[in-house]
Amino acid sequence: MSRAEEAVIRVRGLVNRFGSHVVHQDLDLDIRRGEILGVVGGSGTGKSVLLRSIVGLKRPDGGRVEVFGEDLQQLPSRQRSRLERRFGVLFQRGALFSSLNLQENVALPLIEHARLPRADAEALGRLKLALAGLPPDAALKMPAELSGGMIKRAALARALALDPEVLFLDEPTAGLDPIGAADFDRLIMTLRDAMGLSVFLVTHDLDTLYTACDRVAVLSQRRVLVADRLSVVEASDDAWIRDYFHGPRGRAAHRAAHPSEAD
Numbered sequence: 001m002s003r004a005e006e007a008v009i010r011v012r013g014l015v016n017r018f019g020s021h022v023v024h025q026d027l028d029l030d031i032r033r034g035e036i037l038g039v040v041g042g043s044g045t046g047k048s049v050l051l052r053s054i055v056g057l058k059r060p061d062g063g064r065v066e067v068f069g070e071d072l073q074q075l076p077s078r079q080r081s082r083l084e085r086r087f088g089v090l091f092q093r094g095a096l097f098s099s100l101n102l103q104e105n106v107a108l109p110l111i112e113h114a115r116l117p118r119a120d121a122e123a124l125g126r127l128k129l130a131l132a133g134l135p136p137d138a139a140l141k142m143p144a145e146l147s148g149g150m151i152k153r154a155a156l157a158r159a160l161a162l163d164p165e166v167l168f169l170d171e172p173t174a175g176l177d178p179i180g181a182a183d184f185d186r187l188i189m190t191l192r193d194a195m196g197l198s199v200f201l202v203t204h205d206l207d208t209l210y211t212a213c214d215r216v217a218v219l220s221q222r223r224v225l226v227a228d229r230l231s232v233v234e235a236s237d238d239a240w241i242r243d244y245f246h247g248p249r250g251r252a253a254h255r256a257a258h259p260s261e262a263d
Ligand SMILES: Nc1ncnc2c1ncn2[C@@H]1O[C@H](COP(=O)(O)OP(=O)(O)OP(=O)(O)O)[C@@H](O)[C@H]1O
Pocket: 018, 023, 041, 042, 043, 044, 045, 046, 047, 048, 049, 050
């Protein structure tokens, strides 16, 4: 197996339920080193629950999540949080602290987890904000002063604060205009290349799938139906996949990604 195909995260036989509602049953999925893995599926198929159970925010009801070769559930809590610190997470609603300016928001994990002095943490915070594509004067702004796109970038800067190896993004381009969304996709690709990140990206955005993702995992019927390159996923005869990828929006995204192909 080449290093590129090595799994940094291996999910096996995962079960998640809420009361009698089974969200995942025997779900298997790998996240490979250095890839951008797109995760799609109808509303309520459990994309966010999957993300939460991988990053340790929801205890699975069965199965296992191996991170860098270690079974998360089997580790003592100190070792588990040390592993989880190698993750960066950007949640759907950005989740910045409204009473802190941007550099303070990004500095917080550096003060709490890396125990850096405040001045150093804020200086590093400014660097991370620049890495996420924000201008220098954004550092002292409050979240309420920012556009949706800037909020996403600031939240991304915070997710990158501790130099994660795996980045989890829950619908990062939701609510952005198409140009802002395309810029954000490019930023994720640049960061992946520059920092060697592996990326787990939940999205409904077909353009993101076509431009940014190396592989796409489709959640359906409580499990991962297929996880492969888009050309393979597109060829599936599953009804949801056909509707999603071969409907008008899917065809437009495909055409935009393959301009030389005739229809
Ligand atoms: N804390 C919770 N308590 C009870 N049910 C929950 C909880 N969290 C999620 N669920 C249920 O689990 C299912 C999967 O939710 P999840 O948010 O993962 O879906 P999703 O695929 O991310 O959906 P969307 O695309 O709409 O964001 C849904 O039916 C949801 O109602």
